[in-house]
């Protein structure tokens with residue numbers, strides 16, 4: 552893991568009218584790591600992801616990518632940087648096959664016609680690169696796939712575009728035990744292949760199974776970002792439900808760009824939060 556986060560946010564504010572949803576939020580996502588973004592319903596996780604992906608402009612704050620300040624004003628800006636989001640509803644088209652879904656809106660052409668062989672090859676290489684063997688034919692309609700296979704296709708679609716940071720919104724929410732395990736393996740593989748992964752999850756088993764760091768949002772404030780090995784299930788639950796964890800030595804003060812120690816603004820170790 553490099554010391555400089557691939558993506559670093561500092562001081563992000565976002566309001567909708569009079570309602571402030573994000574307040575001075577810091578977050579760091581490192582290449583080769585899975586960062587779990589946790590928080591209760593309404594804590595601001597989706598809003599933060601929409602700011603990162605250019606859907607909502609942040610009202611204030613800084614974005615650094617590979618250590619350089621960047622502006623993300625649109626989904627195109629995010630895509631250009633290599634940021635892809637896989638949403639919970641997947642946005643796959645049932646009546647199209649796997650290749651068509653993976654290239655939807657970004658089809659390859661050969662002259663005036665679609666370059667099917669190239670798209671098929673790229674899709675196959677991407678799935679092979681992720682060691683995905685559960686899909687029988689790239690030409691089967693997505694409607695015939697299981698929930699886990701659909702999630703796999705959606706994730707493969709996100710990594711097809713030279714992405715560097717993949718954000719996964721509750722990828723196992725609708726899955727059974729075996730399929731959850733498969734998808735978590737895939738999430739781990741993304742990070743092992745060098746991507747930075749941000750995983751939104753309400754499922755503590757998933758979070759502890761796959762993440763390297765845990766970032767906890769509470770009422771729009773980042774109350775901790777800690778190594779997964781430095782925190783317990785119950786401490787994470789305390790952070791999610793109360794915004795603090797006495798046992799962890801966290802006082803409930805939010806993680807901001809100003810209060811990190813040594814390793815970086817949002818890279819807070821237990822006790823490192825003021």
Ligand SMILES: Nc1ncnc2c1ncn2[C@@H]1O[C@H](COP(=O)(O)OP(=O)(O)OP(=O)(O)O)[C@@H](O)[C@H]1O
Nearest residue numbers: 567568570572590591592593594595596597598599
């Ligand atoms: N477009 C919007 N206009 C006004 N308020 C919004 C809008 N989007 C989100 N909010 C409010 O912002 C707060 C944070 O919502 P957000 O969806 O980001 O939370 P979340 O952590 O993703 O929750 P969940 O886990 O339920 O998806 C909520 O109080 C929500 O009502």
